[in-house]
Amino acid sequence: MLQRKICLLGAFGVGKTSLVRRYVDTIFSDAYLTTVGVKIDKKVVSLGAEQVALILWDIAGEDEVAAVRMSYLRGAAGYLLVADGTRPETLEAATSIQSRIVVELGRVPFLALLNKADLAQDWAISAARLQALEDAGWTFRRTSAKTGAGVEATFEELAALLAR
């Protein structure tokens, strides 16, 4: 079976953990996030006849006091950057994380997720900003931890990106 290490990153409170909770297998509690700063989940995705086990390193959110532990990124084959579509500052945090990841890992495949897509009326990210980032090589997907929209598709897409 193929395995891939995937990191899940984003600012504090963007809902990364909730986003994947319903779609992954795990044996660890959320307490690991606050203690060790990372929580491991697994998502098995079928790619044709082959199965890929995505080992998700859900890395504790970045905030004013805690920076992402870069050592957790080592060896990652790809990552998911999560931002909250209703809070533009989380997107800026994501860009900051992204720049540090590039230093640590080099260029590896990633997807940027704009979470809370269900709260369309509160959407606060400008199309121009998104366009600018897309021009810089970002790929955005809208997801909702609440409805589950886009989550499965995101995993499959990332798996396909990483498989070869």
Next chain:
Amino acid sequence: MAKLSLAATNPSAGAGEEDPGRRLAGLLLELARCVNPSVAQAHPSRLEADPRMEALRDVLMEREQLAIARLQQRFDDPSEFADAVAAVLPAAFDLAARDQRLGQAIAPALEQATQASIRKSPGRMVDILYPVMGPAIRKAIAEALDGSIQSLNQALKQSLSWRGLKWRIEAWRSGSSFADVVLQHTAVFRVEHLFLIHRKTGLLLEHVAADDAQTQDPQLVSAMLSAIQDFVRDSFDAPAGADRSGRSIDSLRLGDLLLWCEEGPSAFLAAVIHGSPPASLRAHMADTLSAVHKEWREALDAFDGDTAAFADVAPRLRHCLKEQVAQERRKLSPLLWAVPLAVLVALGAWIAQRAIERQRVDAYVSALREEPGIVVTSVERHDGKWIVDGLRDPLAANPADLLSQARLDPASVFGRWEPYQALHPSIVLKRLQATLNPPATVVLSQDANGIHVGGSAPQHWTDKVRAFMQGLPAGAQTLDLGALKDVQDPDYIRLRDAIQAHLIRFEPNAPRPGKEQESELDTVAQELRDLARVARGLGFSVRVTVVGHADATGKDIPNLSLSLGRAEVVRSMLRARGIDPTLLAVRGAGPLEPLRPGASADELSMNRRVSFTVSTSD
């Protein structure tokens, strides 16, 4: 170098020698040759033909020629060449290092250089290596100490016990240290899981588990393990940028559960262990890990998440799935409970048997005491046998009969009887019966007052009883013969009377009877035979005394011998008639027992006779 002025190359200057148009064409051809190699091949140079072309080339190539000359000088001058190489060497190594060949090429030289350097100044090498080797050595020493302290504790604990003694013998026989033997026996542990984890990605390369060990998803566990390793390293170890790969968690304990991690350059081996493993297990893990690194080095370096290359690692890891079970923790067989139970039952049975036996012996002894003619003086148990001592009249009951009545094994009860004569009435009675052989007409009975002899018996038997009573000790109970009637056999009486009525007559002074007496003697003989038969049938013997008599004439002495002679003659005559001589006795009475007292001839004739007296004799 010859130099041609520009003016000399001017086509107009040499116009007189050659057609200027041809010269220009030649020049252009040469240029074209320089620019395009195909032209150079197709068209030979014409310079040889024209020395001015050489001059022209000098003019055109002057700067290049100067540059070449400078380069030439740099190559030729060693110091300048070294400068030039030094300037590009770092970049060249950087580029060449992408290929393995550089490493292979310079490795021997580097080895030689290192050796030379160490030989030259060992101290400097120590300084360089210290930061690297120091922690490694400290770790090794700490582990060794840890192991030996563990050994010491175990050894102290076990050295005085019986088991310790056995182990000491084992150590002596096997030639290993006592502590090792102790550890070998006491370390109770079980390696339940082994995770081979890729260090860089935290991905699981291989997982093996003991047969019945349960685990959560090993892929998740291995990722979390490496995350925790990272976390600990980041949080407590040297700051980022320092040597981060050298140190890591090597053991974690959670109650009875132990996690041992053995780090390698590309992968680490994590073992989940129950109990307290010996330090040798750690060494075994390290050996396994280095073997994996050696054999799968390229696969480890190239690992990108596809574990197919590591399919053969599992058997190697399984060697580390060791366990040791403590001897005393072995589950007891349920049958073992039967052993004390059986012992208990056997003990109970033995006690019960002893109690029953004791009871039976008591019953037996009291039965013996009841028995007349038996006196028990002591009962004791000796060597698993009962010994009964006492006195016993030979006519008393046989103790063996009582023994079987008491349901005792004759082999386990041994009687020692001293014979004696009992005066108990029943024994006296028995003795009476045994000694006197009473006829059927006699009734013997016994009560509190003594023995009563009733019924009827012949005189001779009554005489025997009286003699028996004489033999009893003084003070013993007497026999009451009051009710015994004296009876005789009628045939005996008749024969006795008939025999005693016969008289054999003699002539005066004649020792033999007259002829006329022969028939009388025949009758007597017949009657004697009958008497002997009757007496024999009644169980007693008789004796017939043949008494000779003489008359009173003549002197007494001759008469006495005459009378005896007459008796002897009659006896002989009866013998001649077939009478057993032992039946007969003879006596001479002389004239002393006359039948008639008178002295007439008739009376005298009556006294010359032989008479018979019948008596019973015993």
